[in-house]
Amino acid sequence: MGYIELKNVTYTYPLAEEPSVRDISAVMERGKFYSILGANGSGKTTLCNILRGFIPNFYQGEMSGEVIFDGKNLQEYEMGELASKIGYVFQNPFNQITGARDTVYGEIAYGLENFGVPVPEIRDRVDQIMELTNITYLRDKNPFELSGGQQQRVAFASVLVLEPDMFVIDEPTSQLDPRETERVFDIILKMKEMGKTIVLVEHKMELVAQYSDEVLVLEEGRLIRAGEKHEILSETGLQEHGVMLPQTVLLAEKMRNSGLKIKDGIITEDEMREQLVNIGR
Numbered sequence: 167m168g169y170i171e172l173k174n175v176t177y178t179y180p181l182a183e184e185p186s187v188r189d190i191s192a193v194m195e196r197g198k199f200y201s202i203l204g205a206n207g208s209g210k211t212t213l214c215n216i217l218r219g220f221i222p223n224f225y226q227g228e229m230s231g232e233v234i235f236d237g238k239n240l241q242e243y244e245m246g247e248l249a250s251k252i253g254y255v256f257q258n259p260f261n262q263i264t265g266a267r268d269t270v271y272g273e274i275a276y277g278l279e280n281f282g283v284p285v286p287e288i289r290d291r292v293d294q295i296m297e298l299t300n301i302t303y304l305r306d307k308n309p310f311e312l313s314g315g316q317q318q319r320v321a322f323a324s325v326l327v328l329e330p331d332m333f334v335i336d337e338p339t340s341q342l343d344p345r346e347t348e349r350v351f352d353i354i355l356k357m358k359e360m361g362k363t364i365v366l367v368e369h370k371m372e373l374v375a376q377y378s379d380e381v382l383v384l385e386e387g388r389l390i391r392a393g394e395k396h397e398i399l400s401e402t403g404l405q406e407h408g409v410m411l412p413q414t415v416l417l418a419e420k421m422r423n424s425g426l427k428i429k430d431g432i433i434t435e436d437e438m439r440e441q442l443v444n445i446g447r
Contacts, residue, residue, distance in 0.1 A: 168193035168234075169363060170217065170332075175231035177212060177221055186212040188387040189231075194380075196331070199364045201374045201395075204384035205408025210367045211336055213384065217365060218334045219248045250281065253325035257337040259317035262324070263309045270312075271296070271305040274324045281328070295327040299353050315346025322353050332363040339370060351377065371412040375399055375433040383409055396431040414438045 172192045178185040187209040194200055202210050215221045219240050222229040233240040236251070243251075256262045267273045271292060278288045296302045299319045304312065309320055318338055325333070335354070339347040351373055357364060358377065368374050374381070374395075381398040383391035385407045391398050398404070402419050405411060418432045418441075426445065432438055 169196035169236060170194040171232075171234040172216075173232040173234070175216060175229070175233060177216060177227060177229040179212075179225065179227045182227070184387075186387050187216070187384075190387075190389045191231075192382060192389060192392055194363065194365070196363050197361045198379045199358050199377060200366070200380050200382060201378040202365065202367045202382050202384065203374070203409050207386075208384040208408070209387040210384055212387075214254075214334050214336050214365065214367060218252050218254045219243060219245065249277075249330075250328055251330050251332065253328060253330040253333045255318075255321055255325055255333065255335040255338050257340055259314065259321040260310075262321040263317060265310065268308050269306050270301060270309055270320055273309045273320060274327050277324060277328050291327050291329075295323045298356060299323045299326065300349065313346070315342050315349060318342065318346070318350055319353065322350070326353075326357070330362075333357060333365070335364065335366045335368075337367050337369065339368065339373075347373070369410065371399075371410050372414070372435065375412040375414065376435075383407065396433055399433045400431050 170193070172190050175187060175190045176185050177187050190213070202213060204210050212221065215225065216233060221227065223241070223245060235243070263273060264276055266276050274292050274295060275288050278291060296305060299322055301316065301319050301323060304316060304320070309317060312320065338350050342350065347370065354364065354366070355377065366378070378395045380393060381391070381395050382389060383398065383404060390407060391401070391404065399412060400415055402411065402415065412433050414435055414437070415433055418428045418438065421428045428441060432441055
């Protein structure tokens with residue numbers, strides 16, 4: 167049994183005529199990094215909301231099938247219980263910052279206060295998480311006066327401090343420049359090294375190729391591919407299904423077509439660099 171199991175999950179939003187996800191079955195293991203890919207409207211965010219328990223509890227609508235999380239049906243958990251087990255990071259950090267406190271420190275501490283964590287422990291955990299996410303220098307700033315990238319790191323910190331075992335992260339870098347994108351992925355890498363289970367929606371394919379363990383591909387609400395990242399991302403035919411591929415994959419394909427002996431399954435820049443060094447010898 168996997169850490170998360172989806173069994174023939176179909177979901178239709180209220181007033182919608184067609185399901186947003188259709189008959190999805192998948193197994194996710196604890197401690198792995200999964201990326202969800204697909205064109206706009208393919209059901210990625212809907213699947214995220216199913217995995218974090220907001221569907222059907224919050225959004226209502228009609229859902230069939232089962233989601234098993236850590237050995238128990240997801241719908242049997244209380245929402246407050248899930249908040250400490252499954253962390254969610256929004257695409258827009260402005261939607262995640264509560265505004266209940268007027269400093270970054272207070273914002274990060276707010277969730278722990280709601281869970282009744284003792285004050286000395288709150289201080290320790292907030293200090294550790296601010297250091298981990300490289301935002302200690304922002305501790306006395308108002309969260310709404312920060313840049314988008316800084317806000318996103320505060321959003322990560324406010325979830326990380328609750329110490330969930332699983333994170334669902336929906337396009338966290340879509341509004342960030344390359345430098346802030348790198349900083350956010352530094353945090354995600356640290357989460358992976360901590361053994362957290364990560365489910366990420368992301369369009370920056372070089373980052374997906376570098377960090378993921380496995381990839382799931384959606385098209386019109388259906389799961390059309392799932393597996394180890396090299397196997398899935400090296401499939402150039404996925405472009406016909408609205409999926410962007412890493413530039414490295416497209417370059418490797420062009421080089422093979424021109425007669426160069428490029429091995430199969432190259433998806434990252436480091437793998438391509440190593441291959442080019444070997445060709446040059």
